Amino acid sequence: MILDPEEYIAQVERINDEAWNTGEVALLDALLVPEFASYSPLTGATVGREAYEESILGLRQAYSDLQHKSMESALDPAHELLFSRWTLSGTGAQGPIEFTGMSLTRIRDGRWVEKLLYFDTLDVLRQMGQIPEAEAT
Secondary structure, three states, X not given: OOOOHHHHHHHHHHHHHHHHHHOOHHHHHHHEEEEEEEEEOOOEXXXXXXXXXXXXXXXXXXXXXXXXXXXXXXXXXXXXXXXXXXXXXXXXXXXXXXXXXXXXXXXXXXXXXXXXXXXOHHHHHHHOOOOOOOOOO
């Protein structure tokens, strides 16, 4: 099933608004294949739709005011690759974090199969208090 480009963009917004921003992960059953895989430079591979749902809920637990906002999205002409640029923000035990990233999502038969995430891992780890800020010389 091939959707219109606007429908794929709407999927991104729904996943952000419902799953990431409110923790309502049930919609992922219809949009992601069961063997969905997400690859993050921070956490590595998350394989399986249920594991992905758990990772979202885990982040929401650590950052209760978590917000995932799309800045722009585009779909390739073959409707197989969806590019998104986004911002993730929230407040956790170490204080606030906010960073921008990009994702490349592979689509098959209208459902998400794989997602590759790209963001400045060093910046995120610093914001999380895992790595100290570099001292000026």
